[in-house]
Amino acid sequence: MDDQSVWIVIVLLGLGTFLIRFSFLGLIGGRELPEWLLRHLRYVPVAVLPGLVAPLVLWPEATGGTPDPSRLAAALVALAVGAGFKSTLGAIFAGMATLYLVQSLIG
Amino acid sequence: MSRNQNLFWQGVIAGAPFVLVVIPFSLLFGVVATESGLDLVQTMAMTVLVIAGAAQFAAVQLLVDHAPTLVIILTGLAVNLRMAMYSASLAPHLGKAPFWQRAIVGYFLVDQSYAVAMQKFEAEPALTPAQKIAFFAGTMVLIAPLWYLFTYVGAVAGAAIPDAFALDFAVPITFLALIGPSLRSLPHLLAALVSVAVSLALAWMPYNLWLLIAALAAMVTGAQIELWQGRRRHG
Numbered sequence: 001m002d003d004q005s006v007w008i009v010i011v012l013l014g015l016g017t018f019l020i021r022f023s024f025l026g027l028i029g030g031r032e033l034p035e036w037l038l039r040h041l042r043y044v045p046v047a048v049l050p051g052l053v054a055p056l057v058l059w060p061e062a063t064g065g066t067p068d069p070s071r072l073a074a075a076l077v078a079l080a081v082g083a084g085f086k087s088t089l090g091a092i093f094a095g096m097a098t099l100y101l102v103q104s105l106i107g
Numbered sequence: 108m109s110r111n112q113n114l115f116w117q118g119v120i121a122g123a124p125f126v127l128v129v130i131p132f133s134l135l136f137g138v139v140a141t142e143s144g145l146d147l148v149q150t151m152a153m154t155v156l157v158i159a160g161a162a163q164f165a166a167v168q169l170l171v172d173h174a175p176t177l178v179i180i181l182t183g184l185a186v187n188l189r190m191a192m193y194s195a196s197l198a199p200h201l202g203k204a205p206f207w208q209r210a211i212v213g214y215f216l217v218d219q220s221y222a223v224a225m226q227k228f229e230a231e232p233a234l235t236p237a238q239k240i241a242f243f244a245g246t247m248v249l250i251a252p253l254w255y256l257f258t259y260v261g262a263v264a265g266a267a268i269p270d271a272f273a274l275d276f277a278v279p280i281t282f283l284a285l286i287g288p289s290l291r292s293l294p295h296l297l298a299a300l301v302s303v304a305v306s307l308a309l310a311w312m313p314y315n316l317w318l319l320i321a322a323l324a325a326m327v328t329g330a331q332i333e334l335w336q337g338r339r340r341h342g
Binding site for chain 2: 009021023075087
């Protein structure tokens with residue numbers, strides 16, 4: 001990646017994120033979002049991240065795109081701990097611990 | 108102590124537990140960004156300007172993948188779209204505060220400050236806009252500086268971490284850890300499954316376009332399942 005595109009991403013992502021956050025606070029009178037839009041926005045977190053993560057889990061770059069048992073196991077544990085205990089931090093620790101454990105077991 | 112000062116300290120106390128989340132998360136971002144090839148100035152610029160963990164991790168991952176600049180920005184913004192909802196639901200509470208105060212709240216509107224502030228404002232709607240602003244400021248007074256500081260620590264320490272720690276996989280793990288707790292209803296679960304299925308099926312598409320299509324398909328799925336559930340309940 002070249003420096004110029006990194007800086008474009010940093011500045012525009014920062015600016016765009018601020019505009020999203022400021023959007024309705026910036027308006028006078030506190031207008032409300034239409035219900036159909038709110039209904040779609042509710043699913044944004046579960047719409048973007050799973051699609052982004054799926055190819056990274058199945059075809060990791062570090063193994064040249066071959067599925068890897070330690071990474072698959074770590075992914076399942078992180079997802080399960082996150083869903084079961086509602087703890088993002090706990091899920092990160094459990095996932096990374098599984099990754100190291102399985103890697104050390106299968107060498 | 109004035110009522111405003113009192114509310115400021117209530118905000119500090121309400122935001123304090125999130126320090127335990129913010130420190131490791133920002134540390135990890137510093138490490139991952141450095142390992143991915145961002146220099147110290149770039150890493151800090153991103154963490155200060157964007158101040159949104161998931162979008163920052165997504166942008167770094169896509170930069171490593173050499174995705175087109177426009178796709179990276181759109182994906183990062185899509186991850187942050189939920190904050191438009193936060194902004195809309197805070198607007199009735201803070202809409203009468205001065206413009207410059209609302210702009211500062213906008214910059215600091217992160218998941219944690221939103222969750223804590225909204226809980227407080229709904230429990231005590233009679234607070235004045237100035238008191239609500241004081242409370243909100245309190246929630247971020249620890250979180251934001253620690254976010255910057257530990258990104259810096261991670262970025263400086265990251266260069267010293269050997270490859271054996273497989274930190275390439277810290278980003279996917281972080282995403283999965285964020286997804287897990289949000290799978291809280293059938294529409295959320297099905298939206299996530301559609302996102303995965305569409306992204307894998309369309310992975311052949313250039314410019315990471317598969318990601319934007321998967322996200323749109325998943326949002327429509329969640330919204331439609333929610334409508335269908337509502338009709339069944341009332342029908």
